[in-house]
Amino acid sequence: MKQALYNARVSQQQRTRGRPRAFDRDRAVLDAARLFWRRGYSGTSTRDLTAALGLSTSSLYAAFGSKAGLFEEAVRTYAERYREIYRQAVAEKDLRTVIDRLLIDSVHEFTRPSDVHPGCLLSSAAMTDSTSTLDTSAYYAELHGWNERALLARIERAVQDGELAAGTDAAALTGLVQSVVHGLSVRANLGATHEDLMATARLAHELLCRHLTASTP
Amino acid sequence: MKQALYNARVSQQQRTRGRPRAFDRDRAVLDAARLFWRRGYSGTSTRDLTAALGLSTSSLYAAFGSKAGLFEEAVRTYAERYREIYRQAVAEKDLRTVIDRLLIDSVHEFTRPSDVHPGCLLSSAAMTDSTSTLDTSAYYAELHGWNERALLARIERAVQDGELAAGTDAAALTGLVQSVVHGLSVRANLGATHEDLMATARLAHELLCRHLTASTP
DNA sequence: CTTCTTCTGAATCGTTTGCTCCATAAAAGG
DNA sequence: CCTTTTATGGAGCAAACGATTCAGAAGAAG
Numbered sequence: 001m002k003q004a005l006y007n008a009r010v011s012q013q014q015r016t017r018g019r020p021r022a023f024d025r026d027r028a029v030l031d032a033a034r035l036f037w038r039r040g041y042s043g044t045s046t047r048d049l050t051a052a053l054g055l056s057t058s059s060l061y062a063a064f065g066s067k068a069g070l071f072e073e074a075v076r077t078y079a080e081r082y083r084e085i086y087r088q089a090v091a092e093k094d095l096r097t098v099i100d101r102l103l104i105d106s107v108h109e110f111t112r113p114s115d116v117h118p119g120c121l122l123s124s125a126a127m128t129d130s131t132s133t134l135d136t137s138a139y140y141a142e143l144h145g146w147n148e149r150a151l152l153a154r155i156e157r158a159v160q161d162g163e164l165a166a167g168t169d170a171a172a173l174t175g176l177v178q179s180v181v182h183g184l185s186v187r188a189n190l191g192a193t194h195e196d197l198m199a200t201a202r203l204a205h206e207l208l209c210r211h212l213t214a215s216t217p
Numbered sequence: 218m219k220q221a222l223y224n225a226r227v228s229q230q231q232r233t234r235g236r237p238r239a240f241d242r243d244r245a246v247l248d249a250a251r252l253f254w255r256r257g258y259s260g261t262s263t264r265d266l267t268a269a270l271g272l273s274t275s276s277l278y279a280a281f282g283s284k285a286g287l288f289e290e291a292v293r294t295y296a297e298r299y300r301e302i303y304r305q306a307v308a309e310k311d312l313r314t315v316i317d318r319l320l321i322d323s324v325h326e327f328t329r330p331s332d333v334h335p336g337c338l339l340s341s342a343a344m345t346d347s348t349s350t351l352d353t354s355a356y357y358a359e360l361h362g363w364n365e366r367a368l369l370a371r372i373e374r375a376v377q378d379g380e381l382a383a384g385t386d387a388a389a390l391t392g393l394v395q396s397v398v399h400g401l402s403v404r405a406n407l408g409a410t411h412e413d414l415m416a417t418a419r420l421a422h423e424l425l426c427r428h429l430t431a432s433t434p
Numbered sequence: 435c436t437t438c439t440t441c442t443g444a445a446t447c448g449t450t451t452g453c454t455c456c457a458t459a460a461a462a463g464g
Numbered sequence: 465c466c467t468t469t470t471a472t473g474g475a476g477c478a479a480a481c482g483a484t485t486c487a488g489a490a491g492a493a494g
Contacts, residue, residue, distance in 0.1 A: 015461095015462085016461095016462085016469085016470080017461070017462045017463070017468070017469045017470070018460080018461060018462075018468080018469040018470025018471070019459065019460040019461050019462095019469080019470050019471040019472075020460075020461065020470085020471075021470085021471065021472095022471070022472075039259070040257045040258075040259060040260065041257075041260070042256070042257055042259035042260035043257065043258070043259035043260075045450075045451065045452080046451075046452055046453075047450085047451085047452095055472085056471095056472060056473050056474080057452090057453075057454090057473085057474085058454085058455090058471080058472060058473065058474085059471065059472060059473085061452095061453070061454080062470080062471065062472085063471090066452080066453080067452065067453085140407070141407050141408055144407055145407075169416070169420070171413075171416070172416040172417065172419075172420045173420070175404070175409070175413055175414075175416060175417040175420070176397070176417050176420050176421055176424075178400065178404060179396075179397050179400030179401055179403075179404055179417050179421070180393070180396050180397060180400055181400065182399065182400040182403035182404060183395065183396030183397055183398065183399040183400030183401075183403070184396055184400075185403070186396075186399035186400070186402070186403060187392070187395060187396055187399060190357070190358050190361055190362075191358055192392070196388075196392055197392075199386070199388070199389040199392060200389065200392040200393050200396050202389075203386070203389045203390065203392070203393050204393055204396070206428075207393075207424045207425070207427075207428050208424070210424075210427070210428070210431075211423075211424050211427070214427075233439085233440080233492085234438070234439050234440070234491080234492045234493065235438080235439035235440025235441070235490085235491070235492070236439075236440045236441040236442080236489070236490040236491050236492090237440085237441080237490080237491065237492095238440085238441065239441075239442075239490095262480075262481065262482080263481075263482060263483080264480085264481080264482095272442085273441095273442060273443055273444085274443085274444090274482090274483080274484090275441080275442060275443070275444090275484090275485090276441070276442060276443085278482095278483070278484080279440080279441065279442085280441090283482080283483080284482065284483090
C-alpha cells in the first residue's frame with residue numbers, strides 16, 4: 001500500500017534518512033487547496049500545480065502520490081477547520097452563545113484576509129470530482145451531515161434541559177441556522193465584504209434569539 | 218462573426234432552407250446544463266456531451282460553435298429563471314408576501330423533481346470557468362448583484378412608504394434574506410428534502426415577519 | 435427535375451492531460 | 465570512506481482533450 005507512505009509523514013517530520021524535502025509540505029497543501037478552490041479539480045492541471053507550488057512533477061508525485069491524492073489531502077485539511085468551528089460552537093454553555101459563535105466564527109473563516117478568494121472551499125470543490133479516489137460529493141455531504149447533527153443534538157439538548165420550550169421544532173431551527181451559515185459562505189464567495197456578512201450574522205442572531213425568548217416557557 | 222449565427226436561431230425556429238436539425242436544441246441545452254452542473258465545465262468533455270445529448274461532434278459545433286458557447290447558453294438560460302423569481306417576488310404588494318414568495322419559489326426551483334441533482338446550477342458552474350469566453354464568475358456575481366439590488370430597492374421602498382419603521386436597516390435585512398435563499402440552494406445541493414427546505418423557509422418567513430412587525434411604527 | 439443550403443457521421447489533427455522513468459543530488463548509517 | 469535512502473529535475477509516453485475537415489444526406493427553393 002503506497003498511499004500509507006504519503007500519509008505517514010505528517011507535518012511534524014522527524015529526521016529520516018535520505019535527501020530532505022526542499023519545500024514546505026503543509027504550505028504546498030494550502031496553496032494547492034486555493035488553486036483547486038478557484039478552478040475546480042478538473043480545471044487545475046498538474047502543470048498549474050507544479051508552477052504555482054514551485055516544484056517539479058516528480059516532487060509532487062513523490063510527496064502526494066497523485067493529483068487526486070493532493071486534492072484529497074487539501075480537502076480533508078480544510079474540512080477539519082469547518083468541523084472545528086461546529087465542535088467549538090456546540091460546546092458553549094447557553095444556546096444563544098452557540099448560535100452567536102457559529103455565525104461569527106463562520107464569517108471570520110469565510111473572509112480570512114490571507115485567502116484571496118473567500119468562502120467555503122468545499123462547496124466549490126465538491127462539484128468537480130471526476131475520477132478522484134475520494135468521492136468528494138459524498139465526503140462533503142458527510143461532513144456537513146456531521147456538523148448538522150452536532151448542532152441538532154445541541155438544540156435538542158437545550159429543549160430537554162428546559163432552555164427552550166418543549167414544543168420547539170429543533171429540526172427546523174437547525175435547518176434555518178445551517179441555511180444562514182451556508183448562505184454566508186456563498187455570499188462571501190460572491191464578494192460580500194466582511195462588514196456585510198457581520199451585519200447579516202448579527203441580525204440573524206438577533207432574530208433567532210428573539211425567537212428563542214418567545215419560545216421560552 | 219460566426220457566433221451571431223448560433224444565437225440568431227432562437228427556440229422559435231422558423232422554417233429555413235437546408236436540412237432540418239435532427240435534435241431538439243432547447244432540450245440539448247437543458248441536458249448540457251445538467252451535465253455541466255454535476256461535473257463542472259472542465260470536468261465535462263465534449264465526448265461526454267455528445268454521448269449524453271445523443272448527437273455527433275459536428276452537430277454540436279454547428280449548433281453552438283464551441284463547448285464554451287454551449288456552456289454560455291446553458292448558464293444564461295438557467296440564469297433567467299433565477300432572475301424571474303426575484304422579478305416576480307419584488308412585484309408583490311406587501312413586503313411579507315415578497316419575502317414569502319421569494320423563499321417558497323426558491324425552494325421549489327431548487328428541488329424540481331425533473332432535476333436529478335437539485336440546487337442552483339450557477340453556484341457550482343461559476344467556479345470552473347477556465348478559458349471560457351464567458352467570465353462565469355463575473356456573470357454570476359452580476360446576476361446575483363441584480364437580484365440583490367432588486368430586493369434591496371423593494372425593501373427601501375417599503376421603508377419609504379411607511380410599511381416599515383424609518384430606522385430599519387434595509388441593507389442588513391436584504392443580506393439576511395439573500396443568505397437564507399443561498400443557504401437553501403446549498404442545502405438542496407447537499408440532499409436536503411423538499412420538506413426540510415420548506416420548513417426552513419416557513420420558519421425564516423415567520424421570524425422575518427415578526428421582526429418587521431416589531432419594527433413597524 | 436436541379437440547385438442551394440444546411441445538417442450529419444467519421445476520421446483525424448495538434449495540443450494538453452496525468453503520470454512515469456531515470457540519471458543525479460543530498461542527506462544518514464555503517 | 466562507501467552504502468543506503470530519499471528527493472529533485474527533465475525528458476517523454478499513452479491517452480484524452482477541443483476542435484476541424486470533408487464527403488454525403490436531407491429538406492427547401494426555383
